Structure formats: C-alpha cells, structure tokens
Amino acid sequence: MANAMARTAADTTDTTSPQGRIRRENVERILKAAERIFAEAGFAGATMADIAERAGLPKANLHYYFGTKEDLYRAVLDNILRMWLAPIDSFTPDADPSVALTAYVTAKMEASRTRPHASKVFANEILHGGTQVERFLAEDLKSLVDAKAGVIDGWVAAGRMAPVDARQFLFMIWAVTQHYADFDVQIRKVLGRRTLTRQDFAAMTAEVLRLVLRAAGLPELQIAEPQVSELEPPTDSVPSIS
Amino acid sequence: MANAMARTAADTTDTTSPQGRIRRENVERILKAAERIFAEAGFAGATMADIAERAGLPKANLHYYFGTKEDLYRAVLDNILRMWLAPIDSFTPDADPSVALTAYVTAKMEASRTRPHASKVFANEILHGGTQVERFLAEDLKSLVDAKAGVIDGWVAAGRMAPVDARQFLFMIWAVTQHYADFDVQIRKVLGRRTLTRQDFAAMTAEVLRLVLRAAGLPELQIAEPQVSELEPPTDSVPSIS
DNA sequence: GGAAAAGCTGACTGTTCGGTCAAGAACTGA
C-alpha cells in the first residue's frame, strides 16, 4: 500500500516538509507533461502511456505517484484552478476602473499566451460538464464573482463607468481572453499565420483592451509599454499542434 | 461490401434521389444522437455503444450506415459547418452596421441556445487541434472572414462605426456568443441557476448586444421584440448535463 | 408473387488501455 501514502502527498501538493526531493521533481515533471497531453487530447483521449513518454518516465511510475488517471487529472486541474482566480484582485472599490480593467485583461491575455495548455484543460473540463470542478464553480468562483460584481456595480453607481450587467461583463472578458488560447488553431488559420508570436499577442491585447474599455464606456489608457514580464522562462509562444 | 456504398451515400449527405426513406430517417437519427454524445464526451470519450443507445439502434447498425466512428464524426462536423457560415450574410457594404451587427449577434446567440451541442462539438474539435476541419478553417472560413473584414473596414472608413481591427472584432463576437453554449455549465453555476431559459437568453442577448455595439461605437437599436423564432421545435432550452 | 436490393443484428475478434505486482535498485539516516 505504498500508493496510499504517495497519493495523499501528491493530492495535497504539500509544500511543507523537505522529505522527498525526488518526489517533488518527478511530481512536477508528470504534472507538466499531463497538463500538455490533457490539453491536446482531453481526459478521455489522453493515455497514461502518452503522458509517461512525454514525462520521460515509465508508465508504472506515474501510477506510483498518482494512483489513477483520474487522480492525476484532478491534480492537474487543482494546479490550474489555484492560479485562475488571482488576477482579478485588481478589482477594488477604490481602484480606477480603467486601470483595473487594463490590468485584468492584460493578465488574462498573458495567461493565454504563456499557459495555453492550462486554459485548454479547463475549457475542456467545462465543455464536458465540469463534474470535476463543480464545487469550485459553485463556491469559490461564484463567491468571487458575486464580490467583484458588487465592485463593478459600485463603479457604475458612482458614474465611473457606463452601465453594464456586471456578471455578463465578466463573462465577456473571460470569453474573449480565453478564446485566444482555446481557439488558437482557428485564429491562426483564419489569419493565415503559422504561430502567434509575442508581438501578435501584444497587438491582440491592445485591440481587446480597446474593445473592452469602449464597451465599458471608458477611455483607453496610454500605456508606456505592455507589461509583458520578461522574467518568465522563454516558453515557445503558442505551440503549433501538429 | 455493402458498406462501401452505404458510406459513400452518407458521406455526401446526398439529398437527391428518393432512394432510401428508411436510410434518410435512420441517418438523421444517428446524426442527432451522435452530435449530442460527441458534445458531451468529445470524440475520444464518446463510444459507438453510447450513440447507438441514444439513437435507439443496435451498434452494428451505425456501422452499416457510417463505416467507422471517424466517418460518423466527420458527418456530424460537416452538418455543423454547413450552418456555421450562414448568419454573417447580413454584413454587406450597404447595410446599416447597427442592424447588421444586431442581426448577427442575435442569430449567433440563438444558435447557442437552440443548438448547444453543435457549438460544443465544434469547440471541442478546435480545442484539440482541429485536424478534421483544417481545410474548412484555412479556406472557407478564411475567405469569408477576409471578405467580411473588408466590409467592416469599409464601414469604418466611411465613419459609420468606430475604428476596430475587423478580424479581432469578429473573434470577439464569436468568443462571446459561443461562450454561452460552450461554457454554459460555468455560467449556470456562477449565476446559481439550474437551467438557462429562453428568457435568460433574451436578457443575455440584449446585454451582449449592448456591449458589442458600444465596442463598435454604435447606438443601441430599439428592438420591438427579440426575433426569437417560435417556429422551431420546442427544444428543451439548454439541457443540464447530469 | 418473386427475385433482387436494402436493411438488420447477435455474436464474435483483436487491440488498446488503465491498472497491478513482485522483485530489485537507490536513497536515507544513524
């Protein structure tokens, strides 16, 4: 029953206790490979063998760290959800709506550029019923949306932006920004481009911002430079799926 | 080799020749069932047995009409793509931008309401690389977008709407309208509703229109009544996935 | 009415895939 312990430790992504350097490294490798394979093929289409190959480990090893395919999938989703909520923090009653919106849209577009696989895994999960994230949606996300809708309503009431249905407005932002990760194949084909570069994303972000701010009845901010973080690892832009 | 002929006939969805009343009826039943199952489970997750059960036919019968699972999937996609392009016809140089946009957004939202499965099948296909619709994207869709982008550019040049990047603007409309079909689970959970009714969709459509028209710098049209067709079969609004 | 064509389907097959396991290798800490 070594698996029982292994599974628990992996589940909670325990960052405490230095025990298991090997474990942490392997878990991370597997999660990264799994995110990619799940994004490309969906839960049902992904195979443990594919993930194992991508991670450079034998299949039995994945089962050692994560008991089952579903456990692994849940761990991948957990990872994604944890970073899903953060960027909307810029929405506070006292913030300037233009600044807050600009920061949020920029962050979401950055997420679509740098972590397209994460976005796709999430989209795929929702598309197929979201049974694995039901609680997240109905509790964490709903609370957050309720709170942020209140902030937006406050901005509207104060005449600081045009009247909008706050929730629909948030849906619009999510739809548009995530579209650039989830539907990248369609976008590339329609634009006749093989890949979307960092520059492409900068231009698309600027246009999305223009449209969103206009929809909110706000003036466009003059940004010195799109705050594209240069610190991140040099990821291969949006990968072309062969 | 009875299959060889069956497959050909099904592939081309031949509407000519009265041969095969039974065939047409069964093909339609199977396609309808398949669209639903593929939407719920994706290509890999769907099983021929599931589709057969939903269609109320033995599995071997599906293979009689459609040779393989992939053939059936392609037929479902074909069906979807054929209706995907039509509603944008309202974009013509002489049309009033507000009217054209209103008609288009309304049609897209209606599609999301009445045929959510179709939208999901398409989304799933794109999400996973779109290998089955590559030609459609790169040829049919690209041509259409090129043409309609020209129309929008004309409107902008004539000062009839605010300056936009025409292609990004179209992406935004697609993203937002299809979001209501593809991410319905998330929307329902966040709004705390079990289903989205016709009335819900009317309200959401109005809000989407407001945002889109504002983004285009256009005044909102006063619509007598949202042109919800009452002719269609009384579909079960957006089905809740259990 | 009869023959040819079209439609039907239970039973079967080969493959793929998730998951197991036992035996051993590599670490860890005293």
Place this chain on the structure above:
DNA sequence: TCAGTTCTTGACCGAACAGTCAGCTTTTCC
C-alpha cells in the same frame, strides 16, 4: 555499514471498445 524506506520498472491482466460478419428480415420493383 546496514536496516528501513522510497523509488523504479518490465511483465502481466482484465475490461472496454471499434469494427466485422454471416445469416436473417423487410422493402422495392417488375
């Protein structure tokens, strides 16, 4: 150094699945 723990992995298994097929029934058309 050595015992205990963690990690590794090839070989295997059973279930699920797409696809086949032979023999049957129903429909069509003369």
